[in-house]
Amino acid sequence: MDVRPVDGGVTAGTARPPTGEPCAAGIDEQAVFGGQPQAVKTGSLAMLRELPGAIGQAVGLLWTASRGLTVTVLACQTASAALTGLGLLAGTRVLTALLAGGPTPQRITAALPFLLLVGILAGTRGVLTAAVGEARARLTPRILRHAHDRLYEATAAVELAAFDDPDWQQALSRARQRTLPALELAVAELLAVVGAVAGLLAVGGILATLHPLLLILLATSVVPHTWAAMRAARTAYTGEIPLAALYHRQQLIGDLVTGRPAAAEIRAYRAERFVLAEYRRWAEAVQHQRRRLELTRTRTTLVGRALGGIGVLITLAALVVLLNAGVMPLAAAATAVMAIRSGQASFVQLATTANRLYERGLYIADLRRFLADSHARPHPPGDPMPRDFAAIRMDEVTFRYPGTEKPAVEGIDLTLRQGETIALVGENGSGKTTLARLLAGLHQPTSGTITGGPAMHRLTPGDLRHLVGLLGQEPVRWPLSVHDNIALGRPVPHPSALDQAISDAGADEVIAALPHGRDTLLSRHLHGGADLSGGQWQRLALARALYNAPALLICDEPTAPLDARAEQRAYDAIRRHGARHGATVVLITHRLTSVRHADRIYVLDHGRLTERGTHDELMARNGTYAHLYRLQTTTRPSPLPCPAQES
Numbered sequence: 001m002d003v004r005p006v007d008g009g010v011t012a013g014t015a016r017p018p019t020g021e022p023c024a025a026g027i028d029e030q031a032v033f034g035g036q037p038q039a040v041k042t043g044s045l046a047m048l049r050e051l052p053g054a055i056g057q058a059v060g061l062l063w064t065a066s067r068g069l070t071v072t073v074l075a076c077q078t079a080s081a082a083l084t085g086l087g088l089l090a091g092t093r094v095l096t097a098l099l100a101g102g103p104t105p106q107r108i109t110a111a112l113p114f115l116l117l118v119g120i121l122a123g124t125r126g127v128l129t130a131a132v133g134e135a136r137a138r139l140t141p142r143i144l145r146h147a148h149d150r151l152y153e154a155t156a157a158v159e160l161a162a163f164d165d166p167d168w169q170q171a172l173s174r175a176r177q178r179t180l181p182a183l184e185l186a187v188a189e190l191l192a193v194v195g196a197v198a199g200l201l202a203v204g205g206i207l208a209t210l211h212p213l214l215l216i217l218l219a220t221s222v223v224p225h226t227w228a229a230m231r232a233a234r235t236a237y238t239g240e241i242p243l244a245a246l247y248h249r250q251q252l253i254g255d256l257v258t259g260r261p262a263a264a265e266i267r268a269y270r271a272e273r274f275v276l277a278e279y280r281r282w283a284e285a286v287q288h289q290r291r292r293l294e295l296t297r298t299r300t301t302l303v304g305r306a307l308g309g310i311g312v313l314i315t316l317a318a319l320v321v322l323l324n325a326g327v328m329p330l331a332a333a334a335t336a337v338m339a340i341r342s343g344q345a346s347f348v349q350l351a352t353t354a355n356r357l358y359e360r361g362l363y364i365a366d367l368r369r370f371l372a373d374s375h376a377r378p379h380p381p382g383d384p385m386p387r388d389f390a391a392i393r394m395d396e397v398t399f400r401y402p403g404t405e406k407p408a409v410e411g412i413d414l415t416l417r418q419g420e421t422i423a424l425v426g427e428n429g430s431g432k433t434t435l436a437r438l439l440a441g442l443h444q445p446t447s448g449t450i451t452g453g454p455a456m457h458r459l460t461p462g463d464l465r466h467l468v469g470l471l472g473q474e475p476v477r478w479p480l481s482v483h484d485n486i487a488l489g490r491p492v493p494h495p496s497a498l499d500q501a502i503s504d505a506g507a508d509e510v511i512a513a514l515p516h517g518r519d520t521l522l523s524r525h526l527h528g529g530a531d532l533s534g535g536q537w538q539r540l541a542l543a544r545a546l547y548n549a550p551a552l553l554i555c556d557e558p559t560a561p562l563d564a565r566a567e568q569r570a571y572d573a574i575r576r577h578g579a580r581h582g583a584t585v586v587l588i589t590h591r592l593t594s595v596r597h598a599d600r601i602y603v604l605d606h607g608r609l610t611e612r613g614t615h616d617e618l619m620a621r622n623g624t625y626a627h628l629y630r631l632q633t634t635t636r637p638s639p640l641p642c643p644a645q646e647s
């Protein structure tokens with residue numbers, strides 16, 4: 001029994017593709033295919049055991065998509081196979097009539113009704129096949145839509161921490177890349193399995209009626225074909241795991257070569273030859289793997305066909321013996337030959353498609369596991385918080401990202417009062433963004449408590465949207481209209497909210513220059529769309545953060561891409577927002593001249609709060625803050641006047 005992985009990786013022991021040859025020169029297979037995949041049994045016995053479950057899953061999917069169409073499609077497929085059997089029986093009657101004694105016109109006349117029946121059966125079968133095709137064409141998009149819906153719904157509802165969990169990320173990528181395409185194929189394969197089983201039953205019935213020995217002859221002739229078909233299908237599946245991983249790498253590089261984001265840098269660094277060489281390396285590995293798979297498949301099929309030929313010879317010889325012995329009439333023998341050939345085709349179809357359907361079942365089970373895992377990690381719901389809050393208090397808060405040992409922030413004690421402006425400063429990686437996300441309730445502490453504030457675990461997502469505005473370092477560039485980029489589907493808090501947010505953020509100048517104003521689509525990939533510079537996007541993002549008049553405004557490096565005038569205007573807007581709405585502002589920036597008038601400044605070092613106080617207190621203390629501040633103000637001039645200096 002084979003034990004194979006199914007999640008895009010292979011175990012160290014099975015890292016090599018099926019032939020056991022190396023993957024391709026210069027490619028580290030372990031690095032490509034992954035580390036600790038989950039092993040799944042895909043041997044023949046396992047397949048036979050698990051197949052009913054896989055069929056049940058596929059039928060369940062069809063049933064969910066449409067009960068009526070499911071019944072139609074399965075009934076038509078079964079009826080179509082039954083008609084094949086009836087056609088064979090009618091054919092026997094035609095042959096019997098034609099081979100009987102008497103004048104030819106009389107024999108033809110006797111055969112005519114059966115000939116007509118053969119024609120009618122063939123025609124009806126054609127209609128049923130068309131009906132199956134039609135029902136399938138209507139079912140498949142429904143199934144895909146349903147599965148996509150559930151995947152996106154579960155992903156949108158999952159807690160933020162899941163995105164930092166490599167296991168969840170891998171499961172998501174597997175579900176998107178492999179399960180969804182597999183669903184479409186599973187529908188076709190389920191129908192093929194049903195058709196093959198019904199066809200086999202019909203053929204088996206006919207052969208048993210003609211002579212029970214014919215059933216054994218059928219089995220003799222199909223075993224080699226069936227073995228080859230199953231083996232080829234399994235080879236394809238196991239070989240596609242490394243192939244998918246290699247193809248993914250090829251695509252990543254291919255996207256860099258053909259995509260706009262990397263185009264300038266590739267040219268500036270003269271990296272054209274390097275990226276092309278890298279692309280070719282992966283493309284060659286993909287080609288190599290494909291060739292190997294094809295070779296194995298061809299060899300297996302050849303062996304199967306050769307052995308199948310021997311089986312057919314044995315069958316024919318046995319039929320001749322039966323004829324000679326007078327056990328079977330000639331017409332029955334001719335029908336037996338046709339029935340055996342039809343049975344062979346059904347067997348091979350059954351072996352191939354059942355094997356594939358089982359494999360699709362593995363992918364579908366992946367999706368189910370992913371959905372279950374995602375549903376187990378929802379945005380924690382809770383009691384709605386009042387729109388205003390008196391304070392947010394953190395006690396001994398520690399947070400570790402999933403799969404990491406070292407805490408990103410550790411032992412944080414901090415109280416943030418309504419209407420205050422605080423600043424988080426510290427070197428790269430010291431934990432500022434993580435702490436801000438904890439304050440916003442986007443992460444839950446690994447240990448310690450956050451109370452009194454708009455922590456997401458105590459709020460529904462809808463409540464949170466009223467409380468927190470988040471202006472990040474790299475705001476999302478939604479390929480939507482300017483209006484939607486700012487409002488993001490949130491209800492209008494007051495009639496002039498949009499105008500005010502746009503004007504406060506300095507986005508009015510940006511919008512004025514766009515061809516369709518607020519209706520302009522912001523993506524050059526869309527017809528009639530426009531794109532913005534980094535600073536212009538940032539102004540829209542500030543408008544997005546201010547739009548809903550949040551009680552807690554978190555600004556993480558809000559002005560890095562802005563020009564001096566826009567930076568000044570942005571800080572003015574943030575300050576004005578705090579004053580107008582009594583909002584609390586958390587400011588994260590490396591430009592220390594911008595934070596000196598904050599109510600309190602917190603200094604983070606390796607995830608711990610090491611200093612806290614006003615600018616003057618921290619300067620007097622002469623610690624890290626004072627050192628960093630002097631470094632900035634003495635070695636290079638401040639890029640702009642401190643916004644607070646003006647007020």
Ligand SMILES: Nc1ncnc2c1ncn2[C@@H]1O[C@H](COP(=O)(O)OP(=O)(O)OP(=O)(O)O)[C@@H](O)[C@H]1O
Pocket residue numbers: 164401402404407408426427428429430431432433434435
């Ligand atoms: N998604 C993540 N998964 C694992 N570790 C992370 C993740 N994001 C951040 N970290 C780690 O957490 C620590 C704190 O990161 P954080 O982004 O909070 O720092 P920061 O002070 O905001 O840095 P910067 O000034 O560079 O923006 C860093 O050591 C970082 O490597």
